[in-house]
Amino acid sequence: MSDLPAWLAVLPLLGVGLWAWRRIHYPSFWLLLGYPLTAISVRASWRRVALGCGLTKKRQRWWFTTVPGLVASTGIVKVKRRFQRVAVDTKPLMWLPLPTRHGWRVTIHTLEGQTPGDYADAAERLAHSWGVHAIRVSSPGPGRVVLAATMRDPLVTVDQLPPSTDLLKVTVGRLETGKPWVIDFRTVPHWLNAGATQSGKSNLANALIVGLAPQPVALVGIDLKGGVEFTPYAPRLSALATCRDEASRLLDDVVALMLDRMGVCRQAAARNVWQLPPALRPVPVVVLVDELAELYLMADKSEKDEIAKTSTALLRVAQLGRAFGIYLFCCGQRIGSDLGPGVTALRAQCSGRICHRVNDPETATMTLGDLDPAALASARAIAAETPGVAIVAGQDGQWYRARSFYVTEQAAEHAAHTHAHLAPSWGEVTAHLSQHDSSELLDA
Numbered sequence: 001m002s003d004l005p006a007w008l009a010v011l012p013l014l015g016v017g018l019w020a021w022r023r024i025h026y027p028s029f030w031l032l033l034g035y036p037l038t039a040i041s042v043r044a045s046w047r048r049v050a051l052g053c054g055l056t057k058k059r060q061r062w063w064f065t066t067v068p069g070l071v072a073s074t075g076i077v078k079v080k081r082r083f084q085r086v087a088v089d090t091k092p093l094m095w096l097p098l099p100t101r102h103g104w105r106v107t108i109h110t111l112e113g114q115t116p117g118d119y120a121d122a123a124e125r126l127a128h129s130w131g132v133h134a135i136r137v138s139s140p141g142p143g144r145v146v147l148a149a150t151m152r153d154p155l156v157t158v159d160q161l162p163p164s165t166d167l168l169k170v171t172v173g174r175l176e177t178g179k180p181w182v183i184d185f186r187t188v189p190h191w192l193n194a195g196a197t198q199s200g201k202s203n204l205a206n207a208l209i210v211g212l213a214p215q216p217v218a219l220v221g222i223d224l225k226g227g228v229e230f231t232p233y234a235p236r237l238s239a240l241a242t243c244r245d246e247a248s249r250l251l252d253d254v255v256a257l258m259l260d261r262m263g264v265c266r267q268a269a270a271r272n273v274w275q276l277p278p279a280l281r282p283v284p285v286v287v288l289v290d291e292l293a294e295l296y297l298m299a300d301k302s303e304k305d306e307i308a309k310t311s312t313a314l315l316r317v318a319q320l321g322r323a324f325g326i327y328l329f330c331c332g333q334r335i336g337s338d339l340g341p342g343v344t345a346l347r348a349q350c351s352g353r354i355c356h357r358v359n360d361p362e363t364a365t366m367t368l369g370d371l372d373p374a375a376l377a378s379a380r381a382i383a384a385e386t387p388g389v390a391i392v393a394g395q396d397g398q399w400y401r402a403r404s405f406y407v408t409e410q411a412a413e414h415a416a417h418t419h420a421h422l423a424p425s426w427g428e429v430t431a432h433l434s435q436h437d438s439s440e441l442l443d444a
C-alpha cells in the first residue's frame with residue numbers, strides 16, 4: 001500500500017521524460033518507442049481498417065459455425081456446431097511495417113481484382129483511420145502495393161541542406177520523404193514553375209540563383225515585369241531582358257548560340273556539348289524566365305508577330321537546348337492554353353514540373369496534367385500558410401510534395417554580388433564559339 005504514492009510520483013516523471021526525449025531527439029524516440037508501438041497497432045487494426053476502407057473481399061471458407069438446432073420441449077434452442085462453407089471477409093496480406101524518417105511504410109499483397117488505384121482512392125480514409133498526416137501509395141510490382149505513412153507534415157519546417165557541388169545541380173529544398181529536393185539541369189533540362197502570387201515561385205528562383213551563382217555557368221534573365229525581380233541579381237547575370245523587345249533579341253541570340261554550338265558539335269562528331277573535349281566545351285547557359293504569361297499576352301494586334309517570334313524562339317530552345325548546354329527555367333502564375341498554342345507546345349518540352357499553390361485548377365492541370373490525378377488533388381490542397389510547398393515531378397517520373405528552403409532576396413542578391421566575377425559577359429558567351437568555329441575546329 002505504501003508503494004502507491006511512490007508510483008504516482010514516478011508516472012508524471014516518466015511522462016515528462018518521454019516528452020523531453022521526443023522533443024530533444026525525435027529520431028531515436030521514434031525508432032525505439034514510437035515505431036514499435038505504431039507497428040503493433042497498425043498490424044492489430046488492419047482487419048478493421050481494411051474492412052472500413054472497403055479493401056476486403058468476401059471469400060468462401062470452411063469454418064466452424066453454430067447453427068440453431070431443434071427446439072427442445074423446454075423452449076431452449078439447441079445449437080449445433082457444424083463445419084461448413086461460409087463467406088468471410090478476407091483482408092489483404094500485410095507485411096511488417098518498417099520505420100522511415102517521418103513515419104512508416106508497409107508492403108501489402110493486393111487481393112484478386114484490386115489495383116494500386118483502389119488503395120490510392122482509399123488513401124485518405126486510411127490516413128484518418130490510422131491518425132496519420134498522409135498515406136502515399138506506390139506499387140513496386142504486380143500484385144503489391146506499398147503504403148507509406150507520414151506521421152506529421154514534414155514540410156512545416158524545412159532545414160537547410162549543404163549546397164551541392166555538382167555542375168548544374170542545385171539542392172533547393174526538401175521532399176516530403178525527407179530526401180533533398182534537387183534540381184539537376186543535366187537530367188531534366190527544362191522546367192515549368194507555376195504558382196499563384198505569394199506561393200513561393202520567386203523564392204525557388206532565388207534558391208536556384210544562390211545555388212548556381214558559384215558554378216561556372218552563365219545565367220540569363222527574362223523578366224517582363226519591368227525587371228523588378230531579376231535586376232538586383234544583374235551582377236551575376238550575363239544578360240537581362242526587361243521588356244518584350246529585349247526578350248525577343250535575347251532569345252534570338254540564344255537560338256543563334258544554340259545553332260552555333262550545334263555546328264561545333266557536328267564538326268567534332270559529338271552528340272552534345274558534354275562529349276566535346278573540355279577545352280572546346282562551351283559554358284552552360286541557364287535561362288530564367290519570370291512571369292512567362294507576359295511573353296504571350298497581347299496588348300494589341302500589332303504585337304502578334306513579335307509574340308509568335310519569341311514564342312517560336314523559346315520553343316526551339318526547349319526542343320534543342322539540352323544537347324547544347326542551354327537550359328530553361330520558366331516561372332508563371334498562369335500557364336493556361338488560353339495564352340496560345342505556344343505555351344502548350346512549350347509545356348510539352350518541359351519535363352520538369354513544379355506546381356506551387358495555384359488559384360485556378362487549369363494551371364494545376366496544365367502544369368501536372370499528365371501525372372496521377374492524386375498529384376492534382378495534392379496541388380489543390382496546398383495551404384496558403386505554407387508558401388514554398390509544391391508538387392514536383394521530373395527526375396524519376398514520380399511526383400513528390402516538397403518545400404523549398406527559405407531564401408530571401410537579400411541572400412540571393414548577396415550571392416549575386418559575391419560571385420559577380422564568375423559571370424561571363426553576354427559578348428563573351430556569344431563570341432567565344434564563333435572563334436572556335438573558324439580556327440581550332442577547322443583543323444580538327
Ligand SMILES: Nc1ncnc2c1ncn2[C@@H]1O[C@H](COP(=O)(O)OP(=O)(O)O)[C@@H](O)[C@H]1O
Nearest residue numbers: 196197198199200201202203387388404405406
Ligand atoms: N520555402 C519557403 N519557406 C518559407 N517562406 C517562404 C518560402 N517560400 C516563400 N516564402 C514566403 O512567401 C512569400 C512569397 O514568396 P514569393 O516567392 O515572393 O512568391 P511568388 O513569387 O510566388 O509571388 C515570401 O516573401 C516568403 O516570405
Ligand SMILES: [Mg+2]
Nearest residue numbers: 198201202229
Ligand atoms: Mg514572384
